Amino acid sequence: MKKIVFITGATSGFGEACAHTFAANGYNLILNGRREERLKTLQQTLQQQYNTQSYLLPFDVQQQSSVFESINQLPDEWRAIDILINNAGLALGRDLFQDASLDDWNQMIDTNVKGVLYVSKAVLPFMINNKKGHIINVGSIAGKEVYERGNVYCASKHAVDAISKAMRIDLLQHGIKVTAIHPGxxxxxxxxVRFKGNxxxxxxxxxxxxxxxxQDVADIIxxxxxxxxxxxxxxLVVTCTxxxxSYxxxxx
Known part of the structure; x- marks a missing residue:
């Protein structure tokens, strides 16, 4: 039976690259993203290129009810999740603290922090029941040190770092691995996205x-x-040479 990897934020960037990498290595995939058409296109591509199966969950990780409703409705054959990659995340704005947008702050916290919490909490009962699993949280070098105009983005990724450490301790009894990857x-x-389309x-x-x-990051994951x-x-912190x-x- 093929292993199953669940990837959030799979419609672009690290998430999309991870989808290709895991599919190429024989995994079936649960793919999440807000842009359903992109998910459908990715699903077709993976099927054609790697003959792999995928199940689409087009929800926004910021929305607590959508996260739990979608994951709780997974068919039985898709509940044996081996790996969860909490990849969905974003930075918005590059402003001094006093000039930054509250809307930007809220969206970063809701996506980068609450999204990781919601998806992990929804998936964990399946892993605990199976007495195994691996959660991979995509953080950032911004979660290791703060730089000018990084304020709440850095704070959100520091939270991912702390959440990963807490998960690792609390899930130890269940044999569940927790890895945090912090790209530069x-x-x-x-x-x-950060510069709002510019x-x-x-x-x-x-x-x-x-x-x-x-692809570099997907290979490491x-x-x-x-x-x-x-x-x-x-x-694991990884940067280019x-x-x-951070600076x-x-x-x-």
Whole structure:
């Protein structure tokens, strides 16, 4: 029987790359995202390229009722979830604290923090029942240190770091692995979303160095998921070679 991986935020970036990587390695997939048409297109592509099955859950991780209703209605054959990748997340705005938008703050907290909590809480009964599972939380280097104009985005990713540590302790008795992956600069739709569709500004973020790609991060996530049952990578920070931390780059 094929293993099942559940990926949130699967319609772009790390999530979409993870869908391809896990499908290529023989997994069936539960795919979540807000953009249902993109999910359907991805489902068809994965079926054609890898002959893998996928089940679509088009909900917004911010919406508590939608999360629990959708996951609780999974057919029995899709409940044996081996891996949950909490990937859905975003940054909005790059403003000084005093100038930042409350709407941006709320959306980042609701997606990056509450979304991780809601989806994990809904999926965990299946993993606990199976006495195994692996939760992989996609954090950020911004969850390790704070940078100027990062304020609430950094706070939300610090929360992911803390939640991952708490999960690891509390779920130890159930044999469930918890891994937190903290990427540095990676060129996806991330900056376009952060700058609210301004592609020219988004492109300047990656000038002068080669950032991580979505595939780079997906490969690392897959590696952490493919280790023997007795081995767990708890916490991993990954950057491109030209980045030392959140604010030191060697740009050329």
């Amino acid at each position: 600069a990676a060129e996806t739709e991330f900056s376009i 592609e020219d500004t988004a492109k300047t973020v990656y000038q002068g160095y080669q950032p991580l790609s979505a 897959y590696y952490t998921a493919s280790l023997p049952p007795h081995v767990c990578i708890n916490d 030209q980045q030392a931390n 030191h780059f060697n740009k050329k």
